[in-house]
Amino acid sequence: MAEWRHVQGSLPVAITTGEPAGIGPELVLRLAADGLLPSASVAVGDPTMLAERAAALGLGVTPTPCRPGEPLPEGPGVLPVWPVLLKAPSTPGVLDPTNADYVLGTLAAAVTACRAGHAAAMTTAPLHKGAIIDGGHPGFTGHTEWLRDACGVEEVVMMLATDSALHATRAGFDGPSELRVALVTTHLPLRDVADAVTAERLKRVARILEHDLREQFGIAAPRIVACGLNPHAGEDGHLGHEEVDTLIPALDALRAEGRDIRGPYPADTLFTPRHLAEVDAVLAMYHDQGLAVLKYAGFGSAANITLGLPLVRTSVDHGTALDLAGKGLASPASLGVAVALARRLADRRMAG
């Protein structure tokens, strides 16, 4: 794996501006206009496109190019930008796969800056997976998997947390809007999920989750509860064999290592206050099993964190919202939560 430089001090959070036809650029501009970005923040994207979007929405922000490693420009309305240039002009709401390499270029620039010690962390505005795939990257499935490969690690974990769970200071969840959900599998067709939930993957994911709850979130003795895969956690093998054959042996092995991991429990009743009050994170077997509940609890102000990376990466809880792009109607709240979380996690990592 490449060497990572960790430099003390107030390094910026690099905010990739995402799919240029989506809401990402205007959300970054909106936070800057409202003074809601931490002082050391830098956008990564096309400065001309950002300036045009700011003007179109009447936002008093001046995107100002600068280079990684140099001091950030300052001043009223100044938004520092590390330039990555569009491959083709972009219109809000209209996807153009020609810009796939532009979007991936912004991610690469942020990772390079983190690796070089020029950024403290990265936060990603939403990209459009279909546009990246159509733009010549058939294997692309999402930031999470792309970052795993770019950083050269075997496994990472996608965890989303509601805003109140991010600020909780006690153990356990208090109320249905306080939730952390991690996933064993991420972006794959439902048809392929059962085969992808292997004992080895489940154990790797659970170990990373437990480690990062401790190290990144300061939870001294993390308590995790795992969902079953099948209805009623397989009903003792009558409604699917994965629990008996895979989940229970893997969870037994994790418990034998001394980890507090419960389950597998039926997912439909696990997400209830009585069960959640006793745990720090839910481990769901697949994307919509966990994220439908998380987004019901906190859509719009939750954040996505990639665990297991050598860098800090956070993201929004929503997508490109092409229906809202360019209209100034999209909420910047989740991006604000994600940037603030990146700042906090980076400061914690640097202090430690």
Ligand SMILES: NC(=O)c1ccc[n+]([C@@H]2O[C@H](COP(=O)([O-])OP(=O)(O)OC[C@H]3O[C@@H](n4cnc5c(N)ncnc54)[C@H](O)[C@@H]3O)[C@@H](O)[C@H]2O)c1
């Ligand atoms: N972090 C990411 O990069 C990320 C996250 C989720 C989805 N996506 C991608 O985004 C694309 C579109 O996904 P989708 O349609 O499933 O979900 P979406 O989140 O883009 O849109 C779902 C609904 O939520 C609304 N919405 C989304 N963000 C909003 C905001 N900030 N304020 C107000 N309303 C908002 C949209 O208008 C739409 O009605 C897909 O390619 C998907 O893979 C990317």
Ligand SMILES: N[C@H](C(=O)O)[C@H](O)COP(=O)(O)O
């Ligand atoms: N699974 C995420 C969600 O539903 O919010 C989203 O697709 C983003 O995933 P990446 O961060 O891997 O792009």
